Amino acid sequence: MEASTHKLIHTFGALADLGQEVANTGDFTEMVRTSLHLLLGTLALRRGAVAECNDLKNLGCVAIWGLDHTFLKEFSVTEQEQSELLGIESPALLVKESNASFLQRYHEPLIAGGIELVVPMIVRRELTGFVLLGGKASGEEFSADDFETIRAMVRHIGVGIHTHRLIEQVAQRAEENRRLYEELRAIYRDTVRAFAAAIDIKDKYTQGHSERVGRYSEIIAREMGWSEDEVEGIQIAGYLHDVGKLVVDRNIINAPYHIDAKSSSELNRHPVAGYEILSPINHPYADIPLMAKYHHERLDGRGYPDGLTDEQIPLGAKIVSLADSFDAMTTDRPYRRRRSFEDVIRDLRENSGTQFEPKVVVAFARAILNEISGNAKERRIVKMLGKGYLDGERVPLLLTDLIAELDGNLQSTAAGS
Amino acid sequence: MDISTGATVKSHCVGTTAIVYASDYLNKLTGEKIERECRRQLDSGCRALVIDFADTQLVNSIGISILLGIIDIAEKSGAQVVFSDVNNQTIQLFDMLGLTRHVALAKNEQEALSTLSGFNPMPTLH
Numbered sequence: 001m002e003a004s005t006h007k008l009i010h011t012f013g014a015l016a017d018l019g020q021e022v023a024n025t026g027d028f029t030e031m032v033r034t035s036l037h038l039l040l041g042t043l044a045l046r047r048g049a050v051a052e053c054n055d056l057k058n059l060g061c062v063a064i065w066g067l068d069h070t071f072l073k074e075f076s077v078t079e080q081e082q083s084e085l086l087g088i089e090s091p092a093l094l095v096k097e098s099n100a101s102f103l104q105r106y107h108e109p110l111i112a113g114g115i116e117l118v119v120p121m122i123v124r125r126e127l128t129g130f131v132l133l134g135g136k137a138s139g140e141e142f143s144a145d146d147f148e149t150i151r152a153m154v155r156h157i158g159v160g161i162h163t164h165r166l167i168e169q170v171a172q173r174a175e176e177n178r179r180l181y182e183e184l185r186a187i188y189r190d191t192v193r194a195f196a197a198a199i200d201i202k203d204k205y206t207q208g209h210s211e212r213v214g215r216y217s218e219i220i221a222r223e224m225g226w227s228e229d230e231v232e233g234i235q236i237a238g239y240l241h242d243v244g245k246l247v248v249d250r251n252i253i254n255a256p257y258h259i260d261a262k263s264s265s266e267l268n269r270h271p272v273a274g275y276e277i278l279s280p281i282n283h284p285y286a287d288i289p290l291m292a293k294y295h296h297e298r299l300d301g302r303g304y305p306d307g308l309t310d311e312q313i314p315l316g317a318k319i320v321s322l323a324d325s326f327d328a329m330t331t332d333r334p335y336r337r338r339r340s341f342e343d344v345i346r347d348l349r350e351n352s353g354t355q356f357e358p359k360v361v362v363a364f365a366r367a368i369l370n371e372i373s374g375n376a377k378e379r380r381i382v383k384m385l386g387k388g389y390l391d392g393e394r395v396p397l398l399l400t401d402l403i404a405e406l407d408g409n410l411q412s413t414a415a416g417s
Numbered sequence: 418m419d420i421s422t423g424a425t426v427k428s429h430c431v432g433t434t435a436i437v438y439a440s441d442y443l444n445k446l447t448g449e450k451i452e453r454e455c456r457r458q459l460d461s462g463c464r465a466l467v468i469d470f471a472d473t474q475l476v477n478s479i480g481i482s483i484l485l486g487i488i489d490i491a492e493k494s495g496a497q498v499v500f501s502d503v504n505n506q507t508i509q510l511f512d513m514l515g516l517t518r519h520v521a522l523a524k525n526e527q528e529a530l531s532t533l534s535g536f537n538p539m540p541t542l543h
Contacts, residue, residue, distance in 0.1 A: 006510065041478030065482065
């Protein structure tokens with residue numbers, strides 16, 4: 001084989017390897033190091049380095065091979081030097097001969113380090129960095145073919161570095177967007193909580209109700225194994241479930257005794273009004289308007305506004321419904337004191353399967369049991385119910401019995417179907 | 418003769434000469450292992466290196482760059498380098514790129530050891 005053919009094959013092989021290497025988006029430093037090796041090995045150059053522009057004025061060596069440890073690791077380049085380099089047509093500058101100001105400034109350390117060529121990496125009319133090259137192991141001068149090979153390979157390396165920078169910028173922007181999105185979500189949550197407080201202020205007897213319903217709903221959903229996003233969504237739905245009350249006459253909401261049929265019908269409009277208020281909003285969570293609309297539906301079809309039955313009611317609405325009723329039973333109202341926990345458990349047992357979804361009741365009972373038996377990280381339900389409310393000796397037994405009974409029913413229903 | 422396979426590169430010593438065996442394809446992965454092994458041998462007091470290419474079919478650009486690095490390290494340690502059992506195609510490549518100006522070639526390990534017994538300091542590269 002002729003030497004020139006042999007050289008061509010060797011160079012083509014290196015170019016193919018270099019193409020693969022610069023496309024590698026993994027370890028950037030390793031990519032540059034390997035690319036430098038490929039370039040040095042193609043022409044058998046004893047030493048070299050790749051310096052990348054860190055900013056508009058400073059360059060740092062990303063890869064060095066065969067150079068003494070005292071060799072410069074950092075360079076600076078002025079604006080004037082940059083425009084001069086961008087205007088030079090030659091692909092590589094001979095350190096001994098070039099009049100370029102940058103090379104004049106670094107002439108001494110480059111010569112001392114054995115660097116013979118400086119090749120600017122210019123991508124899209126921007127200086128990406130430099131490749132610094134020592135002499136050939138053969139001792140020969142660089143030929144025109146050598147310069148062409150160097151030009152082609154340095155362009156590859158330059159594009160690789162430029163692409164890496166772009167990927168880094170995209171990743172940085174994606175991270176900024178993620179942070180912004182998180183901030184927006186936090187703002188949304190805070191706004192919703194403030195809104196919930198505003199809803200509750202209208203009803204002087206149920207202050208904090210919406211916030212508690214949001215928290216109970218979140219606890220139940222988490223106990224049922226919902227994802228973090230879904231849990232956040234149901235918490236928001238809980239906060240906003242009574243938003244429709246904003247359009248109900250304050251006197252009806254604050255009536256100290258049972259209200260008449262007309263007022264009751266007015267009050268019962270609030271789920272649909274809530275749906276109408278919430279529907280035009282682009283919530284970051286699914287089905288929030290539906291959960292507000294259906295939180296007074298019952299499994300037996302005797303609820304409102306649409307008289308939906310079991311499967312027709314979204315699970316989220318079933319959770320909010322239980323959280324809402326539980327809070328109503330465990331807080332004082334104008335016309336009655338709150339009910340004892342034993343009484344509440346009795347209500348849940350009696351109405352499971354007709355008003356409440358048994359699976360949801362079981363999840364809530366488990367969450368309460370976990371808190372009072374010390375198996376939960378926090379005692380949030382206990383805190384919301386206030387000191388002493390769950391201290392009764394029979395409380396764990398009541399919960400265990402309720403869970404066993406409803407679980408048993410659920411299992412026999414499943415076996416039957 | 419004690420043959421070590423440290424870092425998966427086979428090598429052994431004859432006196433103060435280390436014989437390091439290159440694999441079938443001298444590329445980045447295998448090249449770096451050979452370089453490490455050569456450094457290790459020089460650090461442990463070897464005064465000459467024989468790199469045996471008997472199994473080597475192909476040397477790529479990275480392999481060339483790494484071999485130049487080994488020559489450099491040996492030179493700085495005052496050690497001589499001999500390439501042995503290099504196939505014709507690789508000899509052409511080494512010739513064309515000028516590596517043969519800095520290392521002696523030997524037909525086989527024995528010849529390499531004989532060459533080194535009449536040790537002459539290598540010319541300094543710049």
